[in-house]
Amino acid sequence: MRDETMVTHRWDPDQYLKFAAERAKPFFDLLAMVEPVPGGDVIDLGCGTGELTTKLHAHTRAGATIGIDAAESMLARALPLAGNGLRFELGDISRFDSRACFDVVFANASLQWVPDHPRLLRQLAAGLRPGGQLAVQVPANADHPSHAVAFELAQQAPFLEHMGDDPVAGAHVVCAPQRYAELLDGMGFSDQLVRLQVYGHRLASSAAVVEWTKGTTLLRAKNLLPPDLFDLFVDRYERRLSEVLGEQAPYFYTFKRILFWARIPGSLSSAQ
Numbered sequence: 001m002r003d004e005t006m007v008t009h010r011w012d013p014d015q016y017l018k019f020a021a022e023r024a025k026p027f028f029d030l031l032a033m034v035e036p037v038p039g040g041d042v043i044d045l046g047c048g049t050g051e052l053t054t055k056l057h058a059h060t061r062a063g064a065t066i067g068i069d070a071a072e073s074m075l076a077r078a079l080p081l082a083g084n085g086l087r088f089e090l091g092d093i094s095r096f097d098s099r100a101c102f103d104v105v106f107a108n109a110s111l112q113w114v115p116d117h118p119r120l121l122r123q124l125a126a127g128l129r130p131g132g133q134l135a136v137q138v139p140a141n142a143d144h145p146s147h148a149v150a151f152e153l154a155q156q157a158p159f160l161e162h163m164g165d166d167p168v169a170g171a172h173v174v175c176a177p178q179r180y181a182e183l184l185d186g187m188g189f190s191d192q193l194v195r196l197q198v199y200g201h202r203l204a205s206s207a208a209v210v211e212w213t214k215g216t217t218l219l220r221a222k223n224l225l226p227p228d229l230f231d232l233f234v235d236r237y238e239r240r241l242s243e244v245l246g247e248q249a250p251y252f253y254t255f256k257r258i259l260f261w262a263r264i265p266g267s268l269s270s271a272q
């Protein structure tokens with residue numbers, strides 16, 4: 001599935017999984033919104049290291065579940081988990097062009113890396129069979145200092161010239177919850193649930209927030225900056241964040257996320 005135009009994603013699974021338990025909580029909340037589709041077809045977009053895809057496969061009782069991810073480093077952890085109808089492939093969410101072949105399209109904490117959500121959701125909806133379900137969780141924490149400081153730095157020299165045109169920067173990609181509700185309704189979904197949820201994480205200290213964002217948000221900078229500038233970026237980020245948050249131990253890190261689920265009208269897949 002790799003070709004030379006595919007964007008390289010430099011994810012570090014060990015860094016990402018440092019907060020595996022905290023990151024799994026919204027996944028399970030999203031999973032609880034999905035109705036099983038015994039024998040059906042499911043896709044997990046941006047499946048990462050795949051452990052959670054195994055939970056999705058078991059919960060839906062799908063005949064076939066495919067996890068796709070653009071980062072070879074994450075996928076390498078997922079591949080050994082394949083079997084019993086579950087498989088993994090390298091793939092870019094923005095190129096999703098399946099037509100009516102899935103009963104569930106699922107994306108946990110991945111669509112924030114893909115621009116133009118109104119267009120993207122239309123693409124994903126087109127992949128659903130009648131009665132199919134779309135389930136998505138995206139972070140909505142752009143106004144927290146953990147994210148705001150990173151966006152602020154990206155707008156400053158010497159980072160701006162590398163990061164200024166980043167199509168997934170800032171709060172521009174993730175829509176407001178009510179906008180997702182409107183989009184889903186406009187695309188003909190018959191049932192929907194859209195909610196904003198605040199997850200509170202008790203971290204050892206405010207400095208631990210840097211360890212958290214190194215696994216995700218700061219990857220934007222890592223993907224776009226030369227290595228020496230990335231080191232400088234992290235250094236300034238740490239200093240600025242400590243000015244804004246102060247030295248707190250323990251630190252209660254609030255993280256807002258949008259979860260939404262919707263169903264296309266029609267009878268369930270004939271596979272069930």
Ligand SMILES: C[S@@+](CC[C@H](N)C(=O)[O-])C[C@H]1O[C@@H](n2cnc3c(N)ncnc32)[C@H](O)[C@@H]1O
Pocket residue numbers: 009011023027045046047048049052068069070071074091092093094107108109110113114216
């Ligand atoms: C925050 S992780 C979430 C992983 C997994 N869904 C989970 O809940 O643990 C985001 C994942 O999305 C993947 N990703 C980001 N942009 C992508 C794209 N355009 N196409 C495919 N995967 C993408 C990353 O490689 C990463 O593994």
